[in-house]
Amino acid sequence: MQAFIPPPHLLLYALFLGIVTLLVKPVGRYLVCVFNGQPTWLDRGLRPVERAIYRIAGVNPQQEMGWQAYATAFVLFSLLGTLFIYGLLLLQPLLQPGDPNYHPGPLGHLLAINTAVSFATTTTWQAYSGEAALSYLSQSLALTSQNFLAGAAGLAVGFAFIRGFGRSHSRTIGNFWVDVTRATLWVLLPISVMGALLLIALGVPQNWSPYTVARTLEGANQLLPQGPVATLEFIKNLGTNGGGYFGANGAHPYANPTGLTNFIGMLAIAVIPAAMTYAFGSVARRRAHGWMLYTVMAALFAVGLCVYDHAEQMGSPQLAAQGIDLRAGTDQAGGNMEGKETRFGIASSTLAAITTSNGATGSQNQSIDSNTPLGSAVLLVNMLLGEAIFGGLGTGLYSMVLTALSAVFVTGLMIGRTPEYLGKTVGPREVKLVGLYIVIGPVVILALTALAVVTSAGTAALSTNHGAHGFTTILFAYASCFVNNGQTFGGLSADAPFYHVTTLIAMLAGRFGLAIPALALAGRFANQGRRAISLGTLPTDGLMFAMALVGALFLIGVLSYLPALALGSIAEHLQMWS
Numbered sequence: 001m002q003a004f005i006p007p008p009h010l011l012l013y014a015l016f017l018g019i020v021t022l023l024v025k026p027v028g029r030y031l032v033c034v035f036n037g038q039p040t041w042l043d044r045g046l047r048p049v050e051r052a053i054y055r056i057a058g059v060n061p062q063q064e065m066g067w068q069a070y071a072t073a074f075v076l077f078s079l080l081g082t083l084f085i086y087g088l089l090l091l092q093p094l095l096q097p098g099d100p101n102y103h104p105g106p107l108g109h110l111l112a113i114n115t116a117v118s119f120a121t122t123t124t125w126q127a128y129s130g131e132a133a134l135s136y137l138s139q140s141l142a143l144t145s146q147n148f149l150a151g152a153a154g155l156a157v158g159f160a161f162i163r164g165f166g167r168s169h170s171r172t173i174g175n176f177w178v179d180v181t182r183a184t185l186w187v188l189l190p191i192s193v194m195g196a197l198l199l200i201a202l203g204v205p206q207n208w209s210p211y212t213v214a215r216t217l218e219g220a221n222q223l224l225p226q227g228p229v230a231t232l233e234f235i236k237n238l239g240t241n242g243g244g245y246f247g248a249n250g251a252h253p254y255a256n257p258t259g260l261t262n263f264i265g266m267l268a269i270a271v272i273p274a275a276m277t278y279a280f281g282s283v284a285r286r287r288a289h290g291w292m293l294y295t296v297m298a299a300l301f302a303v304g305l306c307v308y309d310h311a312e313q314m315g316s317p318q319l320a321a322q323g324i325d326l327r328a329g330t331d332q333a334g335g336n337m338e339g340k341e342t343r344f345g346i347a348s349s350t351l352a353a354i355t356t357s358n359g360a361t362g363s364q365n366q367s368i369d370s371n372t373p374l375g376s377a378v379l380l381v382n383m384l385l386g387e388a389i390f391g392g393l394g395t396g397l398y399s400m401v402l403t404a405l406s407a408v409f410v411t412g413l414m415i416g417r418t419p420e421y422l423g424k425t426v427g428p429r430e431v432k433l434v435g436l437y438i439v440i441g442p443v444v445i446l447a448l449t450a451l452a453v454v455t456s457a458g459t460a461a462l463s464t465n466h467g468a469h470g471f472t473t474i475l476f477a478y479a480s481c482f483v484n485n486g487q488t489f490g491g492l493s494a495d496a497p498f499y500h501v502t503t504l505i506a507m508l509a510g511r512f513g514l515a516i517p518a519l520a521l522a523g524r525f526a527n528q529g530r531r532a533i534s535l536g537t538l539p540t541d542g543l544m545f546a547m548a549l550v551g552a553l554f555l556i557g558v559l560s561y562l563p564a565l566a567l568g569s570i571a572e573h574l575q576m577w578s
Helices: 008-035 043-057 067-090 109-120 136-166 176-201 229-238 259-283 287-314 317-321 345-358 373-384 395-415 428-453 467-482 497-527 543-577
Strands: 212-215 221-224
Touching: 008 176, 008 259, 008 287, 008 345, 043 176, 067 109, 067 136, 067 176, 067 497, 109 136, 109 497, 136 176, 136 229, 136 259, 136 395, 136 497, 176 229, 176 259, 229 259, 259 287, 259 345, 259 395, 287 345, 287 373, 287 395, 287 543, 317 543, 345 373, 373 467, 373 543, 395 428, 395 497, 395 543, 428 467, 428 497, 428 543, 467 497, 467 543
Parallel strands: none
Antiparallel strands: 212 221
């Protein structure tokens, strides 16, 4: 009797989740030390730099902020980043006239402001090709630096949200300028330096050399772009920004040359958001609850991997009906390989697709426009659920916690008790903030999708996709922008005034329309006392609450988006298999 040997792709998925799980506790403890000002091994080198930054910026690190002041600082910081990128993109020919590149011109005003907002909100929605439209200076000074700063701002907001559950009778939730400084110096910068050096060792370019002209076998000349690629490619993943140096994003062999670089990039996306669950449990003094949140995230992540992998491995029934063998074997990858890199195959493409769609990092390593309807539906559902499965830096945690608050409220009504969560009372005002958080996504995404499908300006951008697939293309674009992900189907020509304006609205609503209610909730919970655990307290760290949390997550998603999914992905899936 032969022993069961799991298929290689299942071993890849298990290895990935295993490494993430092992890193949750040490990284989570490190984050708690960083944001609470506790000693770390980097203090000797970074404390003087931190003090110099506060002195230059005129920041008093001992003065904390209420949630209103914290939210104002967050918005102001993002606005300054937007204006900086916008100005640099318009002036790039003047700022670097001796560019070893081919001297790209300025971006148009609408494209420039859309790009600036996308990088300041960690969306990195790219309606351009980076190697063709941007100079080396723009890629480095504007985009790479903003990947650090916007990611740090999101991480700061996430930890301020955590403080709301850890404090009692407090009117403050931290100092935004201190949090964003520490997030940059202690978290993103040192990890990115090590990550970029690793990518360089694995073949990713990092230079300021002119583009190389190569002669092909047919005798034609081909321009091979180079530049400071490695520094941008790692922080785009670590900061859950997405996009990339090249228009092909993670599918470009210079940005992502091997399966190992792909695996490292996916770890960079997932580890810090996953570790935020441990940090949340530690600060709220409910570590078992933090582990429960992580378990729910990891389980849903695994389900997404299996469903997406199955859909892509099954391939197209029309091809199978013509006698084409779609089974994987020693001589072929099998399944639906259209639009996928042969360097990665279905397994590494699946890992990247699920990680990026859950992680607010739209750095795709394939053409997701070529996915099966069920495969693309998995990615769309991940985003429509608010990317609560790991999610972005900070955003994933408060998306899951706010879903937990809705589950607490419903179960509290069912058993006739005042809803409580981790010792905090969930009263009418808290429920209103949770409700606002829940409805803003469907309102923005569905309204903009409806506007696009009924106007000629919206449908004119559908270069190749029509019918149910075309509807999914538009819905996917606005969902991606709202959750600050940045992925898109290739069949949408987004470099058009209509989409510059409407996607900008979605990006701003997704960044600030969700963060501000989360900060308001943090402020209200920090101002409360903490109730002691009693026989009437609803347990929030067991299987029953985990099931209620999953049920609330999908119930909210189904009620909000099922009709739209029925018009797009579900209809297309039924058409393909009918």
